[in-house]
Amino acid sequence: MTRKAYSFVRTFPAEPARDLRVDRHYLLCASAGALRLEAEGEAWLLPPARAALIEAGRPIRVSIPQPVTTASVLFDVGFAPVPPAPLSVFDLDTLARELVRECGAWGVSDDPLPAYAETLFAALAAVAWRLAEQPSPVVVPAGRSPELRRALRLTEERLGADVRFEEVAAEVGLVPRSLARRFEDETGMTWRAVLRRMRVLRAIEHLAAGDTPVTSIAFLVGYTSLSAFNAAFRELTGRTPTQYRASFRP
Structure with missing residues (x-):
């Protein structure tokens, strides 16, 4: 896969917890419904207003308590810098949500990103990495x-x-x-x-x-x-x- 970044938009039914590990930096969020995330002895809920930024290779456990539509973005480790923390959950601001929505037009493909799309993904990375420096306090220990x-x-x-x-x-x-x-x-x-x-x-x-x-x-x-x-x-x-x-x- 040659794309430096791509969006992953998909609807899932309710599902039990499963382990997940990806080789790219992962901005995990939902556009409808909510995801549950567990990692490093803590648990979070991700409704559409929140997101998790996960460093490449970091194991997490994800469950879907209700049907959910994801609108997540994966960044090649050579395209985006190392996140501020291995895992950070934070509230998305309006700009970040709009950038996630715009990036949704470019999914998994072997075709390289056009210059406009690459600029959008770079802007989203800059905004998300900044937001990740202020994680949400709403977390439950596992x-x-x-x-x-x-x-x-x-x-x-x-x-x-x-x-x-x-x-x-x-x-x-x-x-x-x-x-x-x-x-x-x-x-x-x-x-x-x-x-x-x-x-x-x-x-x-x-x-x-x-x-x-x-x-x-x-x-x-x-x-x-x-x-x-x-x-x-x-x-x-x-x-x-x-x-x-x-x-x-x-």
């Missing part, structure tokens, strides 16, 4: 030990219910104090802080999926108070749920 990974999975499965820490600890075979210590040691966060982040990420997934009212989303992710939901959402993202949903739209 855990290292089997017990903590199971505790995280159980917590995520019960976000919309009255999830209780003591019940999660009992199901993974640890006393609450031991599980709390695992959270501190392996994630640097309390279980309550992880739960709050999981709820915000699930809310982002619902916001990206359609037009479900914000009040309904708050209850779906386990909040009984809209004001508490808005406060937690703004604390992690810097925006209200309504403002965040608006950022997904063209």
Whole structure:
């Protein structure tokens, strides 16, 4: 393949997690729906307003919780510089989203890029590399030990219910104090802080999926108070749920 960069636009059904490693620098993002990304003991959600910049050769795990249309870009290592970090997840600004859309006209091919397209890809790389220097804080730890990974999975499965820490600890075979210590040691966060982040990420997934009212989303992710939901959402993202949903739209 001779192209210095190309776009990968494709629609996928919901799929379980799979491992992925590419030999080019990879700007991974969705134009509709959302992707889940896990790497280096952390997990992110990628709705249309966010992207991941992944260094060539870096292994990642990707899952698709709902049908998604990707609009990603791959850069030859000789065309774009090494990213600022091996993996960075960040919010796309308007310019970056427009450049991703414009680059979508040039997919996988053995034909070289025309000068105009090469300029577009170079501009996108410059903008994305700059944005990658300010990664998003909305990330959830994935855990290292089997017990903590199971505790995280159980917590995520019960976000919309009255999830209780003591019940999660009992199901993974640890006393609450031991599980709390695992959270501190392996994630640097309390279980309550992880739960709050999981709820915000699930809310982002619902916001990206359609037009479900914000009040309904708050209850779906386990909040009984809209004001508490808005406060937690703004604390992690810097925006209200309504403002965040608006950022997904063209």
